Structures are given as C-alpha cells and as structure tokens.
Amino acid sequence: MPSLWSPASWSSRLEELLSPAGELKGAPLRRDVRSLGMLLGLVLREQAAAGVYESVEGLRLAAIGRRESSDANAGALPSVAAEAADAGRAYQLARAFSFYFELINLAETNHRKRRRLAHQLEDAAPQRGSLRGTLRALKKAGRSGEEIRELLARVQVMAVFTAHPTEVARRSVMFKRRRISELLERLDGIPVPGATLEALERDLTAEITALWQTDDVRAQRPTVRDEIRMALDYYESSLFDTLPVLYGEIEGALAAELGDKVELEDLPLLVTFGSWIGGDRDGNPFVTPATTAEALGAARELLFGHYLKRLQTVFDQLGSSTNQAGVTDELEARLEVYLAELRVAGSQSAEQRFVERFPQERVRLLVACMMLRLGGSPQSSVKLEAPPLAPYTAATELVGDLRVLRASLGAHHGERLAAMLIDPLVVEAKTYGLHLQALDIRQHARVHAAAIEELAGASDVAKVPEALSAGTMEVLETFQMLAKLKREYPAESVARYVISGATSAEDVLNVVRLARVGGVAVEGSESDPGLQPVPLFESIEDLQNAPAICRELWGAAAYKPLLASWGGAQEVMLGYSDSNKDGGMMTSTWEIFKAHRALYEVAAECGVTLRLFHGRGGTVGRGGGPTHRAIYAQPMDSFSGQLRLTEQGEVLNWKYSDVVLAERNLELMIAASLDALGRPKDKGEHLTGVLLPEWERVLDGLSESSYAFYRKHIVDDPETFTYFEQATPVAELEHARIGSRPAKRTDASSAKKRSMEDLRAIPWVFGWMQSRHLVPAWFGVGHALALYEAEFGLDLLQKMFRSFPLFIDIVRNVEMALAKADFGIARLYASLVEDAGLRERVLGTLEREFELTTKMVLAVTGQSVLLERNAVLEQSIRLRNPYVDPLSLLQVELMRRKRGLGEADEVERGNIDRAITATINGISAGLRNTG
Numbered sequence: 001m002p003s004l005w006s007p008a009s010w011s012s013r014l015e016e017l018l019s020p021a022g023e024l025k026g027a028p029l030r031r032d033v034r035s036l037g038m039l040l041g042l043v044l045r046e047q048a049a050a051g052v053y054e055s056v057e058g059l060r061l062a063a064i065g066r067r068e069s070s071d072a073n074a075g076a077l078p079s080v081a082a083e084a085a086d087a088g089r090a091y092q093l094a095r096a097f098s099f100y101f102e103l104i105n106l107a108e109t110n111h112r113k114r115r116r117l118a119h120q121l122e123d124a125a126p127q128r129g130s131l132r133g134t135l136r137a138l139k140k141a142g143r144s145g146e147e148i149r150e151l152l153a154r155v156q157v158m159a160v161f162t163a164h165p166t167e168v169a170r171r172s173v174m175f176k177r178r179r180i181s182e183l184l185e186r187l188d189g190i191p192v193p194g195a196t197l198e199a200l201e202r203d204l205t206a207e208i209t210a211l212w213q214t215d216d217v218r219a220q221r222p223t224v225r226d227e228i229r230m231a232l233d234y235y236e237s238s239l240f241d242t243l244p245v246l247y248g249e250i251e252g253a254l255a256a257e258l259g260d261k262v263e264l265e266d267l268p269l270l271v272t273f274g275s276w277i278g279g280d281r282d283g284n285p286f287v288t289p290a291t292t293a294e295a296l297g298a299a300r301e302l303l304f305g306h307y308l309k310r311l312q313t314v315f316d317q318l319g320s321s322t323n324q325a326g327v328t329d330e331l332e333a334r335l336e337v338y339l340a341e342l343r344v345a346g347s348q349s350a351e352q353r354f355v356e357r358f359p360q361e362r363v364r365l366l367v368a369c370m371m372l373r374l375g376g377s378p379q380s381s382v383k384l385e386a387p388p389l390a391p392y393t394a395a396t397e398l399v400g401d402l403r404v405l406r407a408s409l410g411a412h413h414g415e416r417l418a419a420m421l422i423d424p425l426v427v428e429a430k431t432y433g434l435h436l437q438a439l440d441i442r443q444h445a446r447v448h449a450a451a452i453e454e455l456a457g458a459s460d461v462a463k464v465p466e467a468l469s470a471g472t473m474e475v476l477e478t479f480q481m482l483a484k485l486k487r488e489y490p491a492e493s494v495a496r497y498v499i500s501g502a503t504s505a506e507d508v509l510n511v512v513r514l515a516r517v518g519g520v521a522v523e524g525s526e527s528d529p530g531l532q533p534v535p536l537f538e539s540i541e542d543l544q545n546a547p548a549i550c551r552e553l554w555g556a557a558a559y560k561p562l563l564a565s566w567g568g569a570q571e572v573m574l575g576y577s578d579s580n581k582d583g584g585m586m587t588s589t590w591e592i593f594k595a596h597r598a599l600y601e602v603a604a605e606c607g608v609t610l611r612l613f614h615g616r617g618g619t620v621g622r623g624g625g626p627t628h629r630a631i632y633a634q635p636m637d638s639f640s641g642q643l644r645l646t647e648q649g650e651v652l653n654w655k656y657s658d659v660v661l662a663e664r665n666l667e668l669m670i671a672a673s674l675d676a677l678g679r680p681k682d683k684g685e686h687l688t689g690v691l692l693p694e695w696e697r698v699l700d701g702l703s704e705s706s707y708a709f710y711r712k713h714i715v716d717d718p719e720t721f722t723y724f725e726q727a728t729p730v731a732e733l734e735h736a737r738i739g740s741r742p743a744k745r746t747d748a749s750s751a752k753k754r755s756m757e758d759l760r761a762i763p764w765v766f767g768w769m770q771s772r773h774l775v776p777a778w779f780g781v782g783h784a785l786a787l788y789e790a791e792f793g794l795d796l797l798q799k800m801f802r803s804f805p806l807f808i809d810i811v812r813n814v815e816m817a818l819a820k821a822d823f824g825i826a827r828l829y830a831s832l833v834e835d836a837g838l839r840e841r842v843l844g845t846l847e848r849e850f851e852l853t854t855k856m857v858l859a860v861t862g863q864s865v866l867l868e869r870n871a872v873l874e875q876s877i878r879l880r881n882p883y884v885d886p887l888s889l890l891q892v893e894l895m896r897r898k899r900g901l902g903e904a905d906e907v908e909r910g911n912i913d914r915a916i917t918a919t920i921n922g923i924s925a926g927l928r929n930t931g
C-alpha cells in the first residue's frame with residue numbers, strides 16, 4: 001500500500017513546498033495533520049483498550065458538531081459522564097486526545113521550518129523580524145553602514161532558562177518528539193523512492209507506538225536534578241549546532257545588505273545564555289547549596305565534552321603536514337610552552353613519545369594539547385600517552401589557542417579550513433566560556449531580612465551567633481557555597497543574585513551584608529565580576545516605587561564603590577507575572593513600561609549603565625506574546641541594546657527544540673534589539689515608537705480605570721478567589737507532578753485562611769488557562785476601553801493602535817487570549833462551584849467583561865471577528881478547539897468525581913489524579929500554554 005505521503009507527482013510536491021501563498025502553501029501541513037491522525041488511529045486500535053478508539057471518534061465528532069453549529073454553548077456539549085466513571089478509561093481517552101496534539105504540534109513546528117526554508121529560496125524581501133530585514137530598513141531610513149555596525153556591536157541578548165512548573169512533558173517524551181520531528185522532516189525530501197517513503201511511515205508509526213507505550217504522566221514530581229538535565233538537553237539537541245548557523249546567517253546578512261566582509265570570529269558577541277535552574281531557591285525548598293554546585297558541575301561537564309567533540313573533528317580533519325604547509329612561529333612558540341610543561345609534569349620519554357606520534361603534524365599536536373587542557377585526549381589509532389596539562393582557567397586562554405591555530409592556517413593557504421573548522425569554535429568559546437551559562441541565584445527579600453535580624457550585625461562567619469534558625473542557616477550555607485564555587489568554577493558563572501519581592505534599597509544592601517558574612521567577594525575585579533544583587537520589582541506598587549528605590553540605592557555611600565567595581569553597571573529585574581496578578585493586564589503592561597523608562601532616566605542621573613532583566617512567562621497573562629513585538633515596544637531612548645529575558649517552561653520546547661527554530665528565535669531577538677536601538681524613521685514600514693503626550697494621558701486613564709475594576713472584582717472580592725479555587729483545576733497542580741517547586745509559598749500556614757497572596761502567579765494563570773477563562777490576560781481591558789469610548793470616542797484609540805508599538809502589543813495580546821478563551825466551556829467548570837449564588841455572581845461578572853472586551857478589541861482594531869488579520873493563528877485555534885473540548889469535559893467530570901470521594905477512597909483518588917493529569921497535559925498541548 002502506498003505511503004500516506006506519496007505524491008501525485010514530485011513536481012506538484014515541489015510546487016507545494018515552494019508556494020508563497022494560497023491553498024498550496026498550507027497543503028503540506030494539512031497532509032501531515034491528516035496522515036498523523038490516521039496513524040494515531042491505527043495505533044489506538046492496536047494499543048488502547050477495547051472501545052477507546054470508538055469513544056475518541058464519537059467525542060471528536062460531537063465536539064466538531066458543537067463548534068460548527070450556531071449554538072456553540074454549554075447546552076450543546078456532549079456528556080462524558082459514562083467515560084469519566086472509569087478513571088482508567090478516562091485516562092486512556094485523555095491520552096488519546098493529548099497525543100493528537102503532540103503530533104499536531106510537531107506537524108505545525110515542521111511546517112514553520114518548511115516555510116522558513118521556502119522563504120529563503122524565494123527572491124523576495126527579507127521577512128519582518130529577520131536581521132536582513134532590519135538592516136535593510138535601517139539603511140533605507142538613512143543609517144550609514146558604520147552607524148549600523150556600531151548599533152549591532154551594542155546588542156547582546158541573554159536567554160535565561162528557568163524551571164517554573166509549566167513544562168508538562170517528561171524527558172523521555174521529549175526525546176521521542178525529536179525522533180518524530182526528524183522523520184517528518186525526512187518525509188519532505190524530494191524525490192524519495194516509494195519504498196523509502198513506506199519505510200519512513202513504518203518508522204513513524206513505530207515511534208508513535210513507542211510514545212503511546214511511554215508514561216506521559218510522571219510517577220513522581222521531578223527533582224531539581226531532573227530539571228537541570230532537561231534544560232541542558234537543549235544544548236545537545238539544538239543550541240550547540242545552532243550557534244554557528246546563527247552567526248553564519250549574521251555574517252551573510254551583513255555581506256548582503258551592507259557589503260561587509262566580516263570574518264565569523266570577528267563578529268560581536270550577540271548571544272549568551274543563563275539559567276535559574278539549581279539557583280532559584282525562592283519558595284523552592286529543594287534547591288540547596290548542593291544542587292547549585294550540581295548545576296554548575298553538570299553544565300561544565302556537558303560543555304567540556306562538547307569542546308572535546310569539536311576538537312576531535314578538527315584533529316581528524318586537519319592532518320596538515322609541515323612537508324606540505326608550514327606553521328607560524330607563534331604556533332611553534334605556543335607548542336614549545338606546552339611541551340615544556342609536559343616534560344615537567346611527566347617524564348621526558350612520555351613527552352618524546354607524544355611528540356613522535358605527530359611527525360610533521362604540528363597543527364594536530366597543538367589540537368592534542370588543547371584537548372589535554374580540557375581533560376581529554378584525541379581518539380586515534382595509536383593510543384596517546386601523555387600526562388595531563390594544566391586545565392584552562394579562563395575562556396581567553398582557550399580562545400587564544402584557537403586564534404593562534406587560525407592565524408597559522410590563514411597564513412599558509414588554509415583560510416577555508418580555518419573558516420570551516422576554527423571560526424565556529426571561536427564563536428562558541430566566546431559565547432560559552434568555560435561555564436556554558438551564567439547561573440543566577442534567587443531568594444526572597446523577606447528571607448534575607450529575617451536572616452539579618454537573627455545575625456544581629458555579624459560582619460563575618462566568626463561572629464555568627466551559635467543558635468540559628470534553619471532558614472538563616474540555609475541562607476548562610478548558600479553564600480558559603482557560592483564563595484567556594486566561585487573559586488572552583490569561572491567566577492563569571494555565578495555573578496548575579498536576584499532578590500524577589502524587593503521593596504527597598506535596604507533589601508539590596510541586605511544581600512551585600514549576607515554575602516560578606518558568607519565570605520563572598522561582592523566587588524568586581526579583573527578576575528572576578530563579583531556578585532551583583534539584582535532587585536526584582538514585582539507588584540504594581542513596587543514597580544511604581546522602583547525608580548525612587550534605585551535612586552536611593554545608587555546614591556548610597558556604601559553602594560557607590562560597588563557600582564564602580566562593576567564598571568558603573570547595574571541590572572534590575574521587572575516581574576510580569578506577579579504584576580499582572582496584582583493589577584491586571586493593562587496596568588501591569590503600562591506600569592512596567594513606565595518603570596522601564598523612569599529607571600533609565602534615574603540611571604542617567606546617577607551615571608549608572610542600566611540593563612533590565614525582563615521576567616516574561618510563556619502565556620500572555622505572564623508577559624508572553626510575540627517576542628519581536630514586545631522588544632520593539634520598549635520605551636524610546638530607554639534601551640542600551642543589552643537584553644536579558646526569562647525563557648520559561650514550555651516555551652523552551654517551542655523555541656529551542658530544533659536548530660531551525662532556535663536559530664530563528666535568537667535571530668529574531670537580535671534583530672528586534674537592533675530595531676529598537678535604531679528606530680528606523682521610515683514610517684511607511686516601521687513605527688518610530690514615539691509616545692505622544694496625549695497618548696500617555698490616554699494610557700494613564702486606561703490603566704487607572706482598568707486597575708480599579710480589576711482590583712474590585714478580582715483581588716479584593718473574596719468570592720472570586722473562592723470561585724477560582726472551585727471552578728478551576730488549580731488544586732490539581734500539586735498532583736500533576738509538573739515541576740519541583742510547590743505551587744504555594746511555604747510560609748502560608750495550612751491553618752491560615754487561603755488567599756490570593758498565598759498563591760504564586762504561575763498556578764493563578766494555570767487555573768484560569770486550563771478552565772478556558774484566561775482571566776489574567778484580558779480582565780479589565782474592555783471596561784477601560786469602553787469608559788474611554790463613552791467619553792471621547794474611538795478615534796484616538798484607533799490611531800494609537802495604528803501608530804504606538806506598546807498599545808499594539810497590548811491589544812494584540814488581549815485579542816489572542818480572547819480567541820483562546822471559551823465561556824461555553826468555562827460555564828461547565830463553573831458548575832463545580834458549590835454556592836449557586838456565588839457562582840452566578842462571579843461568572844456573570846467575568847462573562848460580561850469578556851463580551852465587552854471582545855467588543856472593544858474588535859472596535860479598536862476595526863475587525864469583524866477576532867484574529868481576522870492573523871489567519872494562521874485563527875486557523876490553528878479553530879482546528880484545535882474541537883479536540884480540546886473533550887479533554888475539558890473529562891477534566892470537569894473527573895474533578896467532580898474526586899470531590900465526591902470519601903476519606904477512605906485513596907486508591908480511586910490516585911487513579912483519578914492520574915487521569916486528571918493526563919487531561920492537564922492534553923489541554924496544555926492543545927492550547928500551547930500550560931500557565
């Protein structure tokens with residue numbers, strides 16, 4: 001039987017893959033989705049319990065019928081009471097729908113890669129967000145090549161990986177995803193013999209079978225060690241291969257747009273990486289000094305292994321003989337230093353045998369010495385016996401050896417070899433150093449304050465009181481471990497200490513005091529950047545106070561010497577999740593913008609070089625949304641070109657699971673940063689970002705009315721929190737075993753009345769997302785827009801939407817959230833609320849605001865339906881909804897059953913928890929957001 005991917009003709013298949021628009025453009029994706037669905041059906045009939053496939057099909061068709069009818073409301077929802085009565089069967093049904101989304105997500109990802117390749121083959125204008133497109137816009141706006149190169153040299157993007165509990169997939173599932181993705185990519189080959197297509201399809205079916213037979217629900221919560229390993233996997237799966245591709249693209253873009261011939265190794269350092277995993281102890285008792293040490297050790301082990309693989313390739317491919325091509329005096333001098341060290345470290349005979357292994361191969365001999373410094377040795381047919389050389393202590397030493405090697409090749413007709421083998425490795429060494437990624441430490445300000453009070457002014461370890469609480473001991477042990485780690489690892493591997501919940505300059509100074517007691521050098525020096533405290537401003541009040549707090553801090557006599565030691569630079573972090581939870585979407589976004597702008601103004605007054613760290617989450621309610629748009633929406637003249645932002649949970653998989661995706665994401669951030677720095681003035685193609693005074697007054701007014709409405713109905717109304725606890729699966733997050741961090745802060749006593757203050761922002765967004773309310777992403781926006789329209793009309797709002805990047809970003813993000821929300825499904829979740837009067841009051845408020853927000857977003861954007869101008873996203877949501885609906889129905893019925901169980905029903909409660917977790921996984925995959 002022919003493969004499902006067999007074409008009518010190879011010429012028609014090629015036409016589909018290259019088509020720039022229209023039906024043909026989407027044909028490969030539709031084929032992948034249809035074919036994967038058929039293969040999943042085959043696997044379900046083989047692997048699942050009897051009748052599961054038939055139940056899946058019945059629910060799917062009923063959900064499609066509901067969506068296609070004119071009365072898509074809760075009354076039209078099919079019943080799943082019979083399926084939910086058996087937790088085991090419900091689990092299999094949930095898995096079946098979840099797996100459909102796993103496969104669809106992989107198909108959509110493959111289509112993104114496919115379309116990127118097609119665009120690269122077109123003779124068309126560069127894509128918006130690409131570096132070539134930004135370079136061309138800057139040039140068109142009158143920027144000279146020299147000005148553009150100066151701007152690019154100021155750009156540096158750091159992606160900071162975090163382990164917030166939003167990645168639902170197990171590590172083994174992620175590996176299987178990658179294999180399926182690779183097979184899908186191979187099915188795009190042209191031409192492929194029919195037998196090969198059939199073999200690929202068989203392999204694909206086998207991988208889907210293996211995925212089905214793998215537990216997608218964790219038996220236990222992942223440890224911090226698991227999270228460290230999962231994040232490091234992205235380096236092996238994509239990032240190590242991405243970096244050379246990325247810089248090659250940048251090199252090509254500069255040559256094409258500016259006529260520059262820039263060597264790869266001479267490009268500025270544009271990308272670096274960071275992590276919180278193993279260092280973020282705020283509210284996570286499982287992050288200890290030992291896990292911090294483990295995070296650094298695992299990163300170094302992975303990196304050195306990678307360097308050794310790269311150098312082995314260089315060793316294998318560079319058999320250059322001095323009989324054929326000479327080497328520079330500098331290379332000979334470098335070799336002599338190493339050989340002298342070998343003679344001292346071992347015996348003269350061992351050194352002699354080592355040298356004799358490379359007759360006339362001086363280049364290979366230097367590569368072998370470099371590998372010895374990294375703790376390895378070349379793999380060759382003859383075993384190399386040589387004592388180890390002193391390890392590299394700084395990245396500059398490794399880069400120096402590579403540059404000596406490169407210069408020698410270049411001087412002896414080996415320029416192509418240098419470009420192919422050495423330049424990418426120089427780029428990697430400059431980027432990763434000897435530590436791979438910078439590990440941030442994070443703890444809450446109140447923990448430091450309690451420790452300071454208990455230590456009673458102790459200035460060093462010798463003066464520490466004997467009897468200390470466990471919390472203070474943990475704080476001290478953390479700093480003592482940091483002092484030790486900064487001696488054992490490159491000092492730059494731990495250089496920042498993030499203070500969550502910062503509300504004063506004293507919160508920053510407390511960290512300085514504690515670090516000194518623990519023996520950590522806070523001041524920077526030539527060999528050590530020190531340990532800089534980074535205040536994180538999270539609530540609306542704290543964002544408003546941030547400029548005054550930083551002015552006080554930067555003016556403090558005790559702090560000025562520290563600033564000077566850090567080169568006058570200071571990092572400040574802005575929190576998106578908590579500010580949204582505190583004040584709603586409109587106010588959070590506007591107050592972050594104003595704090596951003598004011599912080600730069602204060603920094604200029606104080607002579608401080610400021611870099612902001614943006615704590616963005618994966619969902620709109622936690623600061624997520626299109627990256628380019630968000631970066632460009634920063635305040636004018638309040639951006640240095642350096643950007644740090646968190647990459648949280650599930651977005652790691654979407655952005656970094658594949659070389660093509662990772663390269664596109666990193667290029668997009670670089671291009672957006674250059675765009676935001678250069679601000680092309682060609683209004684026909686780019687917005688300048690200028691904020692007119694009248695627009696600022698409008699946004700102040702919108703924020704004020706939105707904030708008051710949000711606080712009244714969400715934060716200050718206890719009925720809303722009761723509704724939230726009962727009408728969403730937030731309580732199930734603890735049983736889902738998604739991340740190592742508890743959902744609630746540990747200082748919330750079980751005897752204390754639970755409130756929003758006890759709850760982290762992540763479960764807050766998670767609950768509303770899973771139940772299809774998505775309240776944090778839109779509530780209060782419609783109210784504010786409607787009040788403004790009633791008094792002033794829509795003209796100015798519509799003009800702002802056409803002209804002001806921040807307002808565009810707000811409206812478009814709200815629009816996306818509204819499109820993903822579904823109050824027909826939300827009403828079903830609301831049926832779980834015990835008090836009928838409370839239920840109708842809260843749901844009524846939410847539903848009225850949802851309808852009003854939808855109406856106002858359509859009015860401002862001039863659309864008749866949501867996502868009218870984003871056909872790709874609209875189609876994706878429309879096609880996914882009928883498959884998410886059955887999962888929501890199952891989740892509600894399972895929650896209802898669980899709440900009706902007695903104390904003795906522990907076994908059944910465990911079975912239901914397992915099934916609910918499967919629905920959580922499926923809804924997350926279907927909406928492409930966990931929370």
